[in-house]
Structure formats: structure tokens, C-alpha cells
Amino acid sequence: xxxxxxxxxxxxxxxxVEAGDDLAKMIHEAAVKNNVTINQGDVVAIAxxxxxxxxxxxxxxxxxxxxxxxxxxxxxxxxxxxxVELVLRETKRIVKIAPKTLIVENKNGLICLNAGIDxxxxxxxxxxxxxxxxxxxxxxxxxxxxxxxxxxHVAVIICDTYSRPFRRAQVExxxxxxxxxxxxxxxxxxxxxxxxxxxxxxxxxxxxxAAAELIMGQGNEAxxxxxxxxxxxxxxxxxxxxxxxxxxxxxxxxxxxx
Amino acid sequence: xxxxxxxxxxxxxxxxVEAGDDLAKMIHEAAVKNNVTINQGDVVAIAxxxxxxxxxxxxxxxxxxxxxxxxxxxxxxxxxxxxVELVLRETKRIVKIAPKTLIVENKNGLICLNAGIDxxxxxxxxxxxxxxxxxxxxxxxxxxxxxxxxxxHVAVIICDTYSRPFRRAQVExxxxxxxxxxxxxxxxxxxxxxxxxxxxxxxxxxxxxAAAELIMGQGNEAxxxxxxxxxxxxxxxxxxxxxxxxxxxxxxxxxxxx
Numbered sequence: 001x002x003x004x005x006x007x008x009x010x011x012x013x014x015x016x017v018e019a020g021d022d023l024a025k026m027i028h029e030a031a032v033k034n035n036v037t038i039n040q041g042d043v044v045a046i047a048x049x050x051x052x053x054x055x056x057x058x059x060x061x062x063x064x065x066x067x068x069x070x071x072x073x074x075x076x077x078x079x080x081x082x083x084v085e086l087v088l089r090e091t092k093r094i095v096k097i098a099p100k101t102l103i104v105e106n107k108n109g110l111i112c113l114n115a116g117i118d119x120x121x122x123x124x125x126x127x128x129x130x131x132x133x134x135x136x137x138x139x140x141x142x143x144x145x146x147x148x149x150x151x152x153h154v155a156v157i158i159c160d161t162y163s164r165p166f167r168r169a170q171v172e173x174x175x176x177x178x179x180x181x182x183x184x185x186x187x188x189x190x191x192x193x194x195x196x197x198x199x200x201x202x203x204x205x206x207x208x209x210a211a212a213e214l215i216m217g218q219g220n221e222a223x224x225x226x227x228x229x230x231x232x233x234x235x236x237x238x239x240x241x242x243x244x245x246x247x248x249x250x251x252x253x254x255x256x257x258x
Numbered sequence: 259x260x261x262x263x264x265x266x267x268x269x270x271x272x273x274x275v276e277a278g279d280d281l282a283k284m285i286h287e288a289a290v291k292n293n294v295t296i297n298q299g300d301v302v303a304i305a306x307x308x309x310x311x312x313x314x315x316x317x318x319x320x321x322x323x324x325x326x327x328x329x330x331x332x333x334x335x336x337x338x339x340x341x342v343e344l345v346l347r348e349t350k351r352i353v354k355i356a357p358k359t360l361i362v363e364n365k366n367g368l369i370c371l372n373a374g375i376d377x378x379x380x381x382x383x384x385x386x387x388x389x390x391x392x393x394x395x396x397x398x399x400x401x402x403x404x405x406x407x408x409x410x411h412v413a414v415i416i417c418d419t420y421s422r423p424f425r426r427a428q429v430e431x432x433x434x435x436x437x438x439x440x441x442x443x444x445x446x447x448x449x450x451x452x453x454x455x456x457x458x459x460x461x462x463x464x465x466x467x468a469a470a471e472l473i474m475g476q477g478n479e480a481x482x483x484x485x486x487x488x489x490x491x492x493x494x495x496x497x498x499x500x501x502x503x504x505x506x507x508x509x510x511x512x513x514x515x516x
Contacts, residue, residue, distance in 0.1 A: 004268035004292075004473055004481060012262050016450070034262075096515035103515050111424045113511065120458065121449045161458065165423045165512035166369045167431070168505040169441050169461035171468070183427050186476045191379045192274070200378060200419065200476040203427040210429070211469030215262055217491060218444045218458040223262060233475060247426040253371065254423035255516050257354035257361050258507060 003232040009036050010215035010223035019056035024145020027225050036227055040152045041236050045212035047224035048160035048175060049121050051138050052129040059086060061126040090115035090130060109246040110175060112162050135176020136242050143178040155180035155236045159209035172213035174205035176242050181235035204234060261490040267294050268473035268481035277314035282403020285483050294485055298410045299494050303470035305482035306418035306433060307379050309396050310387040317344060319384040348373035348388060367504040368433060370420050393434020394500050401436040413438035413494045417467035430471035432463035434500050439493035461503060462492060
């Protein structure tokens with residue numbers, strides 16, 4: 001394939017994932033069934049939900065005993081106290097609390113609604129999925145598993161769907177990675193006319209996550225894994241900490257912007 | 259191609275665009291040169307910069323006479339008063355003003371740094387590109403032009419690279435569209451287990467823009483147009499106003515979140 005062509009292939013009919021499942025093996029098998037060859041340098045984008053399931057991060061609300069603090073907070077913002085309890089257990093810092101709204105920084109530094117705890121595509125009426133405990137470690141485990149099974153060095157991006165400020169609706173973001181540089185940094189390079197670029201630094205793993213979501217979907221598509229091929233601009237050699245993607249409040253130009 | 263495969267093709271060696279150029283014609287010719295057939299339902303993602311150039315939206319700072327207000331503001335935030343003047347001319351509302359930082363809502367409702375005014379890939383040491391005056395109209399013009407030249411109904415997304423709150427570095431967003439529904443709305447649909455989805459509504463045009471940027475790049479790649487093929491989840495039949503992507507402050511859950 002030429003350098004100006006990217007192909008994304010979703011692995012169809014992916015089996016339902018359960019606690020303890022070996023995702024690397026399932027991805028390898030699903031790729032074979034889908035006639036997709038996993039190659040060196042491919043990026044494997046994986047929906048957070050199946051990682052959480054494989055890691056047993058599914059919780060039934062009926063099994064949750066809310067603390068007095070969660071009870072009080074839940075009443076104030078009209079949410080289920082058991083869900084508030086789950087969110088607070090995953091939380092490092094409350095970013096915003098308002099009726100029906102709980103935005104937090106979770107223990108890994110990700111800022112999002114409800115600490116990313118979510119009901120969709122989880123079996124059981126009162127069952128919710130927590131985010132993986134350490135999504136970078138989850139990604140690395142899957143990367144290593146795929147290397148063992150196929151002999152190919154791939155990058156892995158675990159991704160999830162999030163609301164964002166200023167723009168309506170949700171897009172897919174990276175929440176954990178392995179074997180890939182998070183950024184394509186153009187600072188110090190020349191543009192078409194020799195001008196030295198000052199600020200361009202692209203969060204390439206977020207863009208790959210967004211691209212993968214175009215195939216994954218959110219409903220009953222059963223395509224939780226997308227293989228991205230021929231990403232010429234991606235530096236797949238280096239692993240990075242997803243925490244490098246979280247901008248500090250001091251650096252965030254949008255701090256106090258409304 | 260199967261429904262689970264998306265292909266993105268960048269149009270290489272795209273000529274330098276100048277004021278008055280016919281972008282639909284240039285895209286058609288570049289597609290032919292790149293051996294890319296434009297098909298019904300393809301999405302044509304176009305970097306804002308070439309649209310601005312074609313529409314003559316390039317301004318030399320030396321030609322700008324800053325107002326007293328711009329002079330004062332520029333001094334307070336340590337910016338070039340002529341650049342501040344340009345930003346304010348494009349601005350409906352100042353969202354945040356701080357040293358070296360000017361975030362505004364532009365006249366089309368887009369919230370971003372410096373009203374999207376930018377130096378990269380513009381010829382001339384003191385030349386800056388303003389955003390297209392009405393990006394939806396620009397997109398529609400190009401869509402109609404491609405239809406006339408090829409007989410094919412495509413969707414057009416004009417996209418640009420933006421910083422965003424909470425996450426480091428930039429990603430590509432849609433700033434104007436034609437022939438495409440902005441969203442893939444899952445609300446009311448069932449997930450894998452029959453649960454009715456409550457909030458999932460995906461800003462699909464932003465995800466397509468992000469995907470296209472993976473080929474476009476920011477430097478001297480000279481690939482300002484990417485054709486996206488086989489997007490099964492995209493409703494290309496309907497045109498929508500990009501303004502539907504701007505969330506009101508009342509609806510924005512992230513309002514006052516830091």
C-alpha cells in the first residue's frame with residue numbers, strides 16, 4: 001500500500017467477552033476468521049468495554065454499599081447513590097458536581113463524566129463497567145500477547161467514547177496505549193514555505209481512536225476491535241505513558257474558559 | 259469493499275492553492291492524477307487552509323491597522339496588536355483572555371484559539387489565514403462542483419486542527435460540512451443485550467476529520483485533501499448546519515468544570 005492510504009478493518013462477529021478471557025488470543029482468532037493478516041506496525045484499536053470485561057471490571061449495583069458521603073452527594077445531584085459510590089471509588093479529584101452531573105479526574109488522571117463508568121453493552125440490568133484499572137498495562141499485556149501469537153510488533157490503543165467541552169455529542173479518545181508514541185510533534189519543522197512550525201503537535205492516538213470508532217459503533221455492531229494499517233506518520237517504536245496526554249491545569253489554555 | 263473496512267486516500271502532490279482557484283476542479287484533477295476514483299457516498303475531507311486560500315482569506319499583518327481597543331488588549335496579553343485586531347474582527351464573544359491567550363467564539367459560533375487565524379502553510383512572512391467566512395457554504399460549493407464534474411454525490415467536510423480542554427496537543431475537528439449528517443445518534447437503540455442506549459450520540463464528522471488528519475499532516479506533506487471511502491455508518495444524504503455541533507453553554511455539562 002502507498003504511504004497516502006490508510007485502511008481500517010473491523011473484526012466482525014467478535015465473541016462476547018467474559019472475565020478472564022485472553023483478549024490477545026481472541027483478537028488473533030477473530031483476525032484469522034475475518035481474513036485479516038496482522039502485520040508489523042499495525043495499530044490495534046480496542047474498545048474499552050471488552051478490556052474491562054476481560055479484566056472482571058463489571059460491577060452489579062445491587063452489590064454496592066454506598067457510603068454516607070455518596071448517599072448525601074447522590075441526593076444533592078439526583079443520581080443513584082450506588083453509582084456515585086462507584087464513581088468516587090475511582091476518583092482522585094472532583095472536577096464538577098451539579099444536578100445529574102459528576103465530572104471527575106479518575107485515579108489515572110483521565111477527566112470525564114462518571115469516571116467512565118457506563119452501562120452500555122454490559123450484560124445484566126444493574127451491571128456497570130468500570131474502566132480498566134491501568135489501561136496502559138492492559139494495552140501492553142495485549143501487545144505482548146499478540147507479539148507472542150503472531151511474531152508481529154503492533155501498537156495497541158484502548159479507546160472509549162467521551163463527551164467534551166464546547167462541542168455537542170461524543171467522540172472516541174485513547175485511554176491507554178502500548179508500543180506507540182502519543183504525539184506527532186511538528187514543532188521546529190518546516191511547513192510548505194519554510195516557516196518553522198511553533199505549536200503543531202498532534203495527539204495522534206486520539207485521532208486513531210476516533211477513526212476506529214467509525215467502524216466500531218456504539219450499539220450492537222459487535223466490532224470492538226479495529227486493525228489500522230499503513231499509518232505512515234505513526235511512530236510505533238516507542239511506548240509512552242497515557243498520562244502524557246493529560247494536560248496540567250497550569251498548562252491548559254482553556255482553564256477558566258467558558 | 260466490505261462494510262467493516264474503511265479506506266482513506268490522500269491526494270498527493272496537491273498544487274499550491276491561490277485566491278480564486280476552483281477547488282472542486284483541483285480535487286477532481288488531483289484524484290485523477292492519484293488514480294483515485296471518486297464514488298457516490300465518498301466523504302471528501304479538506305484542510306481549512308486551502309479553502310481559505312481559494313477564497314482569498316489571506317491577510318498580511320502589515321496591511322492591518324489595529325484599533326485602540328486591539329492595541330490595549332494586545333499590550334495586556336503580549337500579542338501582536340495587528341493579530342489581535344484580526345481576531346477581534348472575526349469574533350462574536352471573547353471566551354477567555356489571558357497572557358498570550360485569546361480564546362473566542364467566532365462569528366460562526368466556533369470556539370477556538372485566535373479565531374482559528376494561523377500562520378502555517380501560508381506564503382509570506384507576515385501573512386495569516388483567516389477561516390473561511392462561511393465554511394458550510396464553502397463545503398456546499400465544493401460538493402456541488404464535484405457533483406457537476408463527476409456526477410457523484412459526495413459529502414464534504416472542511417476540517418482544521420485545534421487545541422482542546424483537558425487533553426494535551428491538538429486534533430482535527432470539522433468546521434463546515436455539506437451532504438452529511440453531523441451525528442450518528444444511537445439514543446433509543448439497543449445495545450448487544452437489548453439495553454436501550456440513553457446518551458450515545460457520536461459526532462461522526464469530527465471523527466472523520468480526525469481520521470483524515472492522520473494522512474494530511476501539518477507540515478510540508480502537501481496532502482490537503484483526503485477521500486474517505488466505504489463509511490457505512492455515515493448518513494450522507496442529509497446536509498446539516500455545522501452550528502448544530504456547537505453546544506450551548508446551558509447544555510454543556512463541562513461549563514465551569516476545571
